[in-house]
Amino acid sequence: MIKSQITVKLLLANSKPLLLRPLISGPASAAFHTGRALGYQKEVHEKWSKTLLETKPADDDGSLNAKIDDSRFVVSWDHPSATLQQLHQVSVAHHQPKTFSDRIANKVLLLIRSSFDLITGYHHPPKGKEDDPRYQMSERKWLERFVFLESIAGVPGMVGGMVRHLHSLRLMRRDKAWIETLLEEAYNERMHLLIFMKLSKPGVFMRLMLLGAQGVFFNLFFVSYLLFPRICHRFVGYLEEEAIVTYTRCIEDIEAGRLSDWKTRKAPQIAIDYYHLPTENQTMLDLVYYVRADEAKHREVNHTFGNLDQKFDRNPYALKVIDDKGTPQPSTDLSAPKPTGWERREIAA
Numbered sequence: 112m113i114k115s116q117i118t119v120k121l122l123l124a125n126s127k128p129l130l131l132r133p134l135i136s137g138p139a140s141a142a143f144h145t146g147r148a149l150g151y152q153k154e155v156h157e158k159w160s161k162t163l164l165e166t167k168p169a170d171d172d173g174s175l176n177a178k179i180d181d182s183r184f185v186v187s188w189d190h191p192s193a194t195l196q197q198l199h200q201v202s203v204a205h206h207q208p209k210t211f212s213d214r215i216a217n218k219v220l221l222l223i224r225s226s227f228d229l230i231t232g233y234h235h236p237p238k239g240k241e242d243d244p245r246y247q248m249s250e251r252k253w254l255e256r257f258v259f260l261e262s263i264a265g266v267p268g269m270v271g272g273m274v275r276h277l278h279s280l281r282l283m284r285r286d287k288a289w290i291e292t293l294l295e296e297a298y299n300e301r302m303h304l305l306i307f308m309k310l311s312k313p314g315v316f317m318r319l320m321l322l323g324a325q326g327v328f329f330n331l332f333f334v335s336y337l338l339f340p341r342i343c344h345r346f347v348g349y350l351e352e353e354a355i356v357t358y359t360r361c362i363e364d365i366e367a368g369r370l371s372d373w374k375t376r377k378a379p380q381i382a383i384d385y386y387h388l389p390t391e392n393q394t395m396l397d398l399v400y401y402v403r404a405d406e407a408k409h410r411e412v413n414h415t416f417g418n419l420d421q422k423f424d425r426n427p428y429a430l431k432v433i434d435d436k437g438t439p440q441p442s443t444d445l446s447a448p449k450p451t452g453w454e455r456r457e458i459a460a
Contacts, residue, residue, distance in 0.1 A: 188295055190386050197445040198400040201407045203356055204450035206348060206414050212339070213417075216346040224353055227263075230320060231256040235360070242369075250370060253361055254311035260354060261304040262321050263328055264409075267347045268297030270332050271340070288429035292412065299405055302385055306398070309379035345417035348452065351410035358403035365396050373399075404445060414452025415441060424455070432459045 208214040228234070233256055236246035248256075272293035279286040313321070336343045365373045373395035383393055386401045412428060427441040439447045440459060449457075 188298055190299075191444040192387065193401070193404060193445050195392070198404050200448070201355070201400075201404050201445075202450070203352070203359055204410075205352055206345075206451040212342045213345055216342050216417075217349050220346055220349040220353065223350075227259065231259055233357075235356075247369070248361075248364065250372070251311070253364075253370070254307055255313070255317065256357065257307045258304065258311055258313055259317070259321065259324075260357065261300055261307060263324060264350065264354065264406075265297050265300035265304060266325065266329050267332055267336075267343065267350075267413075268293045268295075268300065270329065270336055271343065272297065274333070274336050274340075287424070288426040289416075291429050292426050296409055296412065299409075302381075303402055303405070306379055306382045306385070306402075309381060340421045341417055344413045348410055348414035348417055351406050351413060354406040355403055355410060358399055358406060362396070362399055362403065365399065407448070407450065408443075408445070411441075411449050411452055415449070415458075416452075418452055418454055419458075420455075424458075427453065427458050 206213075208217050232252055233248065234246050236243060240246060272290050275286050275290050275293065279290065332343065361370070364370045376395045378388065378393050378395055378398040382388065382398050382401075386398070388397060388401075415427070428443055432440075436459070438459065441447065441449070441453050
């Protein structure tokens with residue numbers, strides 16, 4: 112009996128979160144990943160030469176500019192696999208505002224987008240003028256835009272998850288699985304930032320801009336989420352729409368030869384490990400396709416959350432129903448995409 116309890120505890124402690132990853136198939140899957148994690152820890156322990164107490168800060172600088180062995184990192188939340196067809200099918204889409212709150216979220220996003228474009232020196236080219244020098248984006252400009260975008264995009268999921276977590280503790284009741292999805296969204300966006308930081312080293316000015324932008328945005332979003340969570344999710348859905356526009360244009364630049372080096376340059380190792388990129392698809396172009404697919408899933412999730420009752424509806428991406436009667440339902444991977452979000456009438460109760 113004691114042995115079975117220990118086994119159950121190990122499986123629960125190492126079970127996978129649900130967003131952006133297939134559901135756990137059963138105890139065998141959990142046991143496999145438990146064994147893999149313990150095996151990794153044993154391997155690292157055998158290589159120890161000193162303890163943390165004996166380590167000076169300079170010996171293991173955790174800053175993004177430090178040269179750190181990426182093989183030491185363990186990916187906490189595995190990323191789901193995706194076919195090339197699924198990655199290439201992601202497209203630009205827009206949720207048409209239907210209510211007054213939708214229009215508010217859209218207008219606020221457009222205001223922030225114009226400021227963001229100004230800071231990163233981005234000018235979206237009219238159709239047919241992609242080769243006009245006035246609209247050209249260099250590799251440095253693209254990376255600066257990605258770094259700035261992902262440093263802000265990682266805020267909403269963490270704020271939403273934190274607010275709902277505290278709300279659940281305060282009221283002593285279940286959250287219907289919203290917390291897990293929101294926190295994993297924040298984790299995924301931070302992984303994007305860590306990946307692009309391997310390619311770009313922001314200067315003092317950019318770091319100050321990030322500090323100011325994050326400080327202002329975090330506090331505004333926190334207060335807004337306390338008062339109007341549905342509008343906040345709609346806003347994030349519109350934010351992700353703009354992220355997809357950005358990454359789609361970058362892909363077009365790469366494939367048109369304006370960033371030809373990214374067609375063959377190998378992606379950072381941290382990206383290869385996180386996305387489990389196959390050997391034949393490890394270029395920067397492949398990486399941008401994967402990142403865009405992540406943003407597409409965030410777009411769908413937040414537009415769906417914006418359609419749900421914030422207090423009573425379950426999170427359909429994490430809390431599944433036993434019998435959905437064979438109808439398509441929200442999924443954590445790209446198997447059932449719904450770019451502008453699922454309506455309540457489409458989701459099984």
